[in-house]
Amino acid sequence: MKRARVAYMGSVHDAYEKDGELRLDDGRIVFQHEVVWLPPIIPKTIFALGLNYADHAKELDFKAPSEPLVFLKGPNTLIGHRGQTRRPADVTFMHYECELVAVIGKRARNVETKDAYEYVEGYTIANDYAIRNYLENYYRPNLRVKNRDTCTPIGPWLVDAADVEDPMNLILRTYVNGKLTQEGSTKDMIFSIPYLIEYLSSFMTLNPGDIILTGTPKGAVDTKVGDEVVTEIEGIGRLVNTIVDEDEAH
Structure with a gap:
């Protein structure tokens, strides 16, 4: 459903x-x-992955990480399908990131990879914009890069886990003003969803409503005021978003 x-x-x-x-x-x-x-869910803890696709790491001139690069996001960042994302007037490079999101459905602690899918309620899409001007370090994005108001559209649907046969083999695509600019597959994640659940639950408790943004493949390009950005994932849906000037947003 x-x-x-x-x-x-x-x-x-x-x-x-x-x-x-x-x-x-x-x-x-x-x-x-x-x-x-x-947003299709009211999240608790929001986890996000940096450099979880080797081609994206290469695109940014970084080596693929040897362990998950995880950071946290605030709920202020999330907006829904067809929402407006404010682009700060002083930035020169603000790019989208099409990401598969795993939603935790029950309390998880010390979960093994082989059992991890039992703890997933479902999946949705996030477009986790990054503002490169503010970036101090690709390995540890600071708050101004990844915690801007309105900069993480999410949705439109939460798709039940039972309806997603293989979340690690889904095509991701991004279109800017109707032009295909990004295409990849979740099979190319460095750290899979089951691995991430095992990793996170090994040192902390995951709770129902926690969400994990799993990273983006290569193909991130700058977006401008007025752009319509569509991020889609096979079997999950199409998330539509518009870039607006921060002084004109409402």
């Missing part, structure tokens, strides 16, 4: 897709353009 959270007629609803239609939790069928899309 594909589930979502939307605002409609002044109320927030859980929703789901059935037969190509968007259905609210009260049974009403609405058009997708009539709702305001919210």
Whole structure:
């Protein structure tokens, strides 16, 4: 099942897709353009991976890491499908990052790789923009790179784990104004989703609602005010986002 959270007629609803239609939790069928899309989950801890694709690391002139490069993000960063991302006026390079997101469904501590999928509730898409001007070190992005308001669109759907046959073999694509600019596969992750769950749960407890952004392949290019950026992942959906000037955003 594909589930979502939307605002409609002044109320927030859980929703789901059935037969190509968007259905609210009260049974009403609405058009997708009539709702305001919210992040499909209200996350607890937000983990994000740096340099988890070797081709992206090479693109940035870095060697592939020997252990996961994990950083944390604040909930202020998240916006929903068809949301607006503010581009700071002083930046010269702000690029998208199409990422598969794993959503934890139950408490996890000292989980082994072979059992890790049992702890995943589902999957969604994130577009985790990075502002290179503020980057101090590709291995440890500072707060201004990865914790900007509105700079992580997520959604539109949370797809049940049971409906994703192999999350480690999905095609990722990004389009800027309709032009394909990024294409890769989750099979090229350096550290797989099961490995990441084992790694994180080996020293801390993962809880329901925690999410893991698993990194992006090569192909990141600068985006400008007015650009429409579509990040899509096979079987998960298409996440649409628009870049706006920070002084014009609402």
